[in-house]
Amino acid sequence: LKTPLKQVATSQLVLTERQPDCQPLTTPPKPKETPPADPWTPTSNLKMLISAASPEIRSREQRRQLSDSSSEVLQTKHCLQEHLLGDEYEKSQPSRKEKSLGLLCHKFLARYPDYPSPSQKSYICLDEVTEELHVERRRIYDIVNVLESLHMVSRLARNRYVWHGRHNLPQTLQALKKVGEENKYIQQIQMIKKREYEHEFDPDSERNEEMASSFGSSEQSEMSFVELPGVEFRAASVNGRKYKSLRVMSQKFVMLFLVSTPQIVSLEVAAKILIGEDQLEDLDKSKFKTKIRRLYDIANVLSSLKLIKKVHVTEERGRKPAFKWTGPEVLPNTQDTKLEATSTTCSPPISESITSKEQCSKALFPSKGKQNFTRHSSLIKLVKSIENDRRKIQSAPTSPVKISASTYQSLPVFPNTIAQFPAITKQQLEGQSKTAEEMQMKCALSSPEAVPKPEPSQQPALSQPLGVCPASHSSMSPVILPHPQSGVSYAIYLHPSQAHTMTTYSPGFMLQPLPCANVTGIKSNNSKILSKITTEEGDNQRGPDDPTKSLAAEERPEMKSETSSQRCLKRSQALPENNLIKRRKSDEESLDTSLTFFPSGYLIPLTHCTHGNKAECSTKEKAGVCSVQHTAYSSPITGVIPMPASELKTVNIPAFHITPLNIMLSPNSIAAAPVLSNSCLNSSSTSSAPNPSSSALNFMLQHIGLIPAGVQVPANPVLQHVPVSSQSENISHSSGSTNVQEGKVIEFTFYSPINESNFLFSLQFLQPKEPQEPQAITENFFRTPGGPNTEPAVSANSDGTQRTSQGTLYIPQRKLEVSED
């Protein structure tokens, strides 16, 4: 371990002290010397305590100490300090040069080894760095962003980065070179130079238009971050800012060097190219100046990395600042198959569909090999979604420790591609045709081995995702997957008629532990589609007379490894019971860690299942109904088939859970029953409406896309019709939610800000007394009047509320014009 640089180090000192092989693997201790102007007085002691308590104060104080010499500020300081803050203070202030980003970067780099041991990860805590380097966070971000662009660091969590050193540099440079070539930066540079030669840079519109068209002809487009497999891009910002961030700019800048011959790039040319990519129409001076500023920032960091060196090029117009590449030579790519660096647009440079497909697939599903790639532009949405998820992970206060690439890829079942599954499936959904739907239904019904792959033409570049989707992909609804050790079953419900959702976006596709053994599937009236229910228990759980044994065996491949389930269980159990949504989100965000995933359907775990833990479900062949034979009692679960708001999709909410008693909807975990156009269910009174479980309700609404994630509707939504309960409530649940009497039907409308529509929900809480009744109820409940193969009709009430015919809730397209009630 090497002692870090002293704060007062001059640039020369920094340069001499920075040794490439120094290996400070941990954050070095804070330098002991105190600024001469800030002696250790009671006041300063107090200040220290205060600043220690608040980063903001700390930062402010640092700012003051470093640069604030105004008397106004000084008056607030200790008299002794103030006494010393005169000339002496100013003299003690580092000069502008000493505060340069390049020097700061040297200091920063000196803290970490160029090639850290893979076994020992160096973590970067921004707070520590800013404190120890006596610098504002903002400056550290500048450095880190550039380093991130070279995959020398990666964001781990809030305030926390991982130091990779230069291990990834060759790969990164090669990838950048490839992307640069594909983006035809050489031509752009030549074009700009040619123009400069012919004319001075002229912001006249004509010239700009030419330029714009030229850039357009070169098929430039917004480029996003070039990633490396295993070095995940975890930008904090998931919005558009990311795409003009310092990271991206830095990569582009490096690309220019790598594709140029000689490897000298002037700031002006670089700025023009970067501007040209971003906003061709705004090729104004201010933009140019801003780009130049940023390029200086980047160049300072790259210079500190000894990748570039400042030079000057002399042209007709005089001396111009430029930079020369002094980094490692990047060999040309001779084997494209080995280097999957693609333009983020992916589309223009890669013309062949297969290539494009493969590349995009690889971009989504990086193999373990040393492949470089960028993301296909068409997948930016997916990437955003993924990054959004990831960001949530990293931003969470309890962000998990980053999983290294090796860990990532050594997960028993899922590569890190799983983390992208929701987005992938979402993408798939958007492009789905009916044929695909049928195929997916078959897929869902078939064994894992028989999972049909979508037609390439329908889902270009995504067949791979499907191919690698978990075997559970083929799980049909509902499926009980017991947890072998705990006896807690996992279940997934998927309404047969919604088989197309099997591969569609399913925010809640992860499994939740379902501590319930008995589940009844919902039979669809669509004869073509059969529910399938399986149970699988651990060997120590399986009863000898398990009627579903064979089926379970068939489904066994769908079970993810025990470790996955266990982790899921543990994680889930560790979370508060009453925080379903958070749990779901949290788990969802942890996809890449350990969870078992199901492509569709989701669960609200039973919060109370203390009696039974064995699933003994018999598959009612073709009917897909699992009758319950156990005497175990448990709370029902709710399942909702998630669907995209972008399409008019049917949504079935079929996850009724049948205990030996009956089918029922948990009072504390609402089952959103399909809307009945004219509620055939009992309804009469509007008083004393039972409150649906807030968490379950929100869970449902969020997952069917009616409210954004994170938005919570009150526990008592707008209940419009509250049918009278036919039975007295005798189920109690510990979640604290209002008890709901069985048989009670709650009908309420909900205005979805996302869809800008009103939706009418009917919720029924059932608890038939006979075991067989639930099936009938279920069937009735989900029977579509039109009969099999008939799509339920959507009806709009006069008030604009979207109603569906029996059994299905239709979610309208976004922007559907319905009255907001």
Next chain:
DNA sequence: TCCTCCCGCCAAGCA
């Protein structure tokens, strides 16, 4: 004078 780039405002996003 102009290059260089520090500095910090402020917005976005998230918890």
Next chain:
DNA sequence: TGCTTGGCGGGAGGA
């Protein structure tokens, strides 16, 4: 509401 992150441009230091 507070914090993190980072885009952005004013304007100052230095050559």
